[in-house]
Amino acid sequence: MPPGLKDVAARAGVSIKTASNxxxxxxxxxxxxxxxxxxAIDALGYVPNSAARRLRGGRSGVVALAVPELRSPYFAELAGQVVAAAEPRGWTVxxxxxxxxxxxxxxIVAGLRRHAIDGLILSPVEIPAGDVILRHGVPAVLLGERIKDERADHVAIDAAAAAAAATRHLLRLGRRRIAAIGAPDRPSAVAPGLRLAGYRTALAEAGIAPDxxxxxxxxxxxxxxGAAAMAWLLDSGVRPDAAFCFTDLLALGAIRALLERGVAVPADIAVIGIGGIEEGRFSTPSLSTVDPDLERTAQLAVDLLAERLGGTGGPATAAPPRQICVEHRLIARESTLGRPAP
Structure with missing residues (x-):
């Protein structure tokens, strides 16, 4: 068994309380x-049980991250960034x-207290998260594509602005018949609705009526x-000269469908997505995208949660919830610009 505090106290000839002090x-x-x-500590090689100390202080050192799906490279990369941002704080995620x-x-929100988890970073889809968080008293930070609930800390990207940036990029390249792949088929689809709004805004700026x-x-x-949607579009007889896809994965699937039908990308149809996933750098052609800066998003979420937990050197804060919008950036690659000249 590794040496304990009792062994340290005995070797030093002091009480356990003094050794603990x-x-x-x-x-x-x-x-x-x-x-x-x-x-005595040095001689015995005693290592303090930091987990037990945190529990005695009301903290477990464990936080939770809940996302819609881990199979998605976007959320998998986000999870990796959250773990990296939490590591310097000694947190387990x-x-x-x-x-x-x-x-x-x-x-997940209701079960945090039962499992001695200090706080939560949540990317909600359906629940009115503020209601649940307030009811259970859970320190939490929300992620998403807009500020949906001002009663909780929230780190968001401006989905409409990101979509508009992607569409404007295609317009600057002279494309005018721009398809939107991933458009919402129901009013409750909030994120696709925001992206569709941004797409339409950019078209309106260029004097193009939505089709x-x-x-x-x-x-x-x-x-x-994405492949199925592009195939359906081509079969419908409506021929775009560009496609704005609402995720990078939709864009990669659309490119595959185009290449299988002998349609050149980007010469015949240019394609851009949203997400900034690493896979897009290595696809053929490489994928143009709007990068929402997951590293910054993760760091802000961890920092906000640390402040809420009192992890910045002071007591846990009861400050009003904060809402932060993360800047995006457009990355133009081969799927819209073509291959560079040798």
Whole structure:
């Protein structure tokens, strides 16, 4: 068994309380006593049980991250960034997926206290997260594509602005018949609705009226959905010269469908997505995208949660919730610009 505090106290000839005071950095310990205890710690190789100390102080050092799905490279990369941002604070991050289901989102928020988790970073899809968080008293930071609830800390990207940036990029390249792949097929689809609004805004700025035939819903947000939507568009007889896809995975699937039909990308149809996933750098052609800066998003979420927990050197804050919008950036690659000349 590794040495414990009792062994340190016995070797130093002091009480367990005194040994504990030295380990925890209390100042009211005589220098000679502190030196004896430290010598015992060094001789025994004693390592303080930081987890037990955190629990005694009301903190477990464990936080949770809940996202709709981990199979998505976007959320997998976000999870990696959250873990990296939490590591310098000594936090362990437990990761769960909700499937975008309201019941799972409720269960995760409600179960935090039972599992001694200090706080939560949540990307909600269905639940009115502010209601649940307030009811359970859970320190939490929300992620998403807009500020949906001002009763909780929130880190968001401006989905409409990102969509407009992607569409403007295609317009600057001289494209005028721009399809929107991933358009919402129901009013409750908030994120696709915001992206559709941004797409239409950019078209309106260019004096182009939206064409309902160019706004193509998708069954999901993955590669097969993008391929199926592009195939349906081509079969419909409506020929775009560009496609703005509402996720990078939709864009990668759309490119595959185009290449299988002998349609050149970007010569015949240029394609751009949103997400900034690493896979887009290595696709053929490489994918133009709007990068929402997941590293910055993760760092802000961890910092906000630390402040809410009192992890910045002060007590846990009861300050009003904060809402932060993260800047995006457009990355133009081969799927819209073509291959550079050799």
């Amino acid at each position: 030295v380990v925890n950095g209390y100042v009211h310990v005589a220098p000679a006593t502190r030196a004896r205890v430290q010598a 437990l990761i769960d997926q909700t499937g975008g289901r309201g019941d799972r989102e409720h269960d 309902p035939r160019m706004e193509i819903p998708a069954d999901g947000l993955g590669r097969p959905d």
